[in-house]
Amino acid sequence: MIHSELDAAGVQGAQLRAAYQRCRALNAAHGKTFFLATRLLSPRQRPAVHALYGFARRADDVLDGFDDRTTAARADELQGLADALHSRLVLDRVEGDDPVLDAVVDTARNYGLDWQLFDDFLASMRMDLTVTDYPDRAALDRYMYGSAEVIGLQLLPVLGTVVPREEAAPHAAALGKAFQLTNFLRDIDEDLTRGRVYLPADELAAHGVDRDVLSWCQQNRRTDPRLRAALVEQHAMTRRIYEHAELGIAMLEPQSRPCIRAALTLYSEILDCIEEMDFEVFSRRATVSNRRRLQVAGRGLIDAWRARARHGEA
Structure with missing residues (x-):
């Protein structure tokens, strides 16, 4: 399967093909959810998506690996990753052997992805080394632009559009933002264990929630009524962002729409789950069942086959 994808994408050379295979793995x-949705894209699109995921994963592993590396060591590692990508992508100078960078640079050149998108992403990753709280929505939005919205903007050329790309871009960025806000709501417990709170402090404070309240909730595995009220508000805001993002699906190439619709459906259903469990995010993890994932993927696969057949793609 992977070889047919690489052939469809025009990836040549044993080293480069191995690099893309590494990203796919x-x-x-x-x-898993993202990979499942990616299966709904045409074979020619999949390697690029895997490459972009592989690079994002590399940066994320620097930040969140549970080991004894110091903050300074992680900062040095992240800077080394940034320098290596800049050297390859901007200066056209390859130093060392790094299959993930081989693949992502090839993708960036094939789809005209600017270094600035990667630089903005890495800037937000650096924030995660030292920033643990966000005083207001503006501060959180600055972080999320680099950590989530640019991912949507990177994927947009791969997905293709039937309108000018700049018209679809705000919706693509909104989808990345909605996905990340969903993660923030689902993973409050896990993030707090890492010392981080990814909800605006002033919006929590409006409901009487601070770190002491959050710590009480974590220690007692219960959601305090004040936090529940705050989460209801955050949940509604995230739902509105999904609605804005969904408007962009019709702007994509028909072959790409089933994939993005499936991803939006599955991720937004995590929001449904959070609401159904009455925001008890410290005692349970909101997930979509494997059965539901396969159901959505199966429907999307049929739609994807039909779209590709209409446009002469396998």
């Missing part, structure tokens, strides 16, 4: 192992 990372996606399959660590991004």
Whole structure:
């Protein structure tokens, strides 16, 4: 299967093909929902998506690996990753052997992805080394632009559009933002264990929630009524962002729409789950069942086959 994808994408050379295979393996192992949705894209699109995921995963592993590396060591590692990508992508200078960078640079050149998108992403990753709280929505939005919205903007050329790309871009960025906000709501417990709170402090404070309240919730595995009220508000805001993002699906190439619709459906259903469990995010993890994933993927696969057949793609 992977070889047919690489052939369809025009990836040549044993080293480069192995690099893309490495990224695909990372996606399959660590991004199960995302990988499942990627299967709905045409074969020619999949390697690029795997490459972008592989690079994002590399940066994420620097930040969140549970080991004894110091903050300074992680900062040095992240800077080394940034320098290596800049050297390859901007200066056209290859130093060392790094299959993930081989693949992502090839993708960036094939789809005209600017270095600035990667630089903005890495800037937000650097914030995660030292920033643990966000005082207001503006501060959180600055972080999410680099950590989530640019991912949507990177994927947009791969997905293709039937309108000018700049018209679809705000919706693509909104989808990345909606996905990340969903993660923030689902993973409050896990993030707090890492010392981080990814909800605006002033919006929590409006409901009487601070770190002491969050710590009480974590210790007692219960959601305090004040936090529940705050989460209801955050949940509604995230739902509105999904609605804005969904408007962009019709702007994509028909072959790409089933994939993005499936991803949006599955991720937004995590929001449904959070609401159904009455925001008890410290005692349960909101997930979509494997059965539901396969149901959505199966429907999307049929739609994807039909779209590709209409446009002469396998």
